[in-house]
Amino acid sequence: MKKIALILILLPFYGFAQNLGFPGGKDLPNISGMIGIPFGKTKFECITLMKAKGYVSISSKSEYLTFKNVKYGNYKAPSVAFYFYKGKFFQGLVILIPNAEPKAFDEYESLVADINEKYDESDPIRDFKTPYSLGDGYEVTAIMGGYTEISDTWKNKGLGTIVAKINKTLLITVDYYHLDMTASALKEQNTKNLMDF
Numbered sequence: 001m002k003k004i005a006l007i008l009i010l011l012p013f014y015g016f017a018q019n020l021g022f023p024g025g026k027d028l029p030n031i032s033g034m035i036g037i038p039f040g041k042t043k044f045e046c047i048t049l050m051k052a053k054g055y056v057s058i059s060s061k062s063e064y065l066t067f068k069n070v071k072y073g074n075y076k077a078p079s080v081a082f083y084f085y086k087g088k089f090f091q092g093l094v095i096l097i098p099n100a101e102p103k104a105f106d107e108y109e110s111l112v113a114d115i116n117e118k119y120d121e122s123d124p125i126r127d128f129k130t131p132y133s134l135g136d137g138y139e140v141t142a143i144m145g146g147y148t149e150i151s152d153t154w155k156n157k158g159l160g161t162i163v164a165k166i167n168k169t170l171l172i173t174v175d176y177y178h179l180d181m182t183a184s185a186l187k188e189q190n191t192k193n194l195m196d197f
Contacts, residue, residue, distance in 0.1 A: 031160035034092035039178040041089045090181035096172040104170040105139040122152035
């Protein structure tokens with residue numbers, strides 16, 4: 001009985017500790033940018049920061065910048081893109097190619113585990129269509145045949161969202177979004193589209 005009373009007394013403090021990042025809880029970083037480049041930076045600032053990391057832009061337009069062979073955690077991204085809205089970095093894209101086709105799903109899950117380690121558990125989608133199912137050993141066949149949708153989304157108290165996906169060609173993409181600027185850009189684009197009518 002004393003143990004139950006003690007648990008009931010300490011339980012609210014455990015939840016409070018989780019929120020504040022005390023032992024027993026996690027102090028999660030905000031999703032505030034990509035590859036160490038904060039959202040809101042200008043194109044020139046992104047170029048300068050990436051150059052300091054040893055990367056040179058391979059393509060540059062007014063609305064985006066791309067870099068190749070960029071270190072992304074334990075991975076080498078053949079392509080990374082920064083997108084700009086009103087001159088400010090608001091979306092990012094990391095493209096990864098699995099090392100071995102048969103292990104593509106395992107590599108995707110490993111990437112998700114790495115991102116989970118930093119931002120906590122994702123909101124996963126593992127929607128398999130018959131005759132395939134998660135854990136049957138045929139995940140790659142299901143992906144390539146279009147019999148599944150696989151993605152993970154991370155959202156936290158920060159400015160952004162991360163969405164990871166693996167597509168039919170086994171390309172793994174990780175998208176970073178600044179929530180407010182993305183909403184503004186979409187609203188502006190929708191307004192322009194409506195002018196066609």
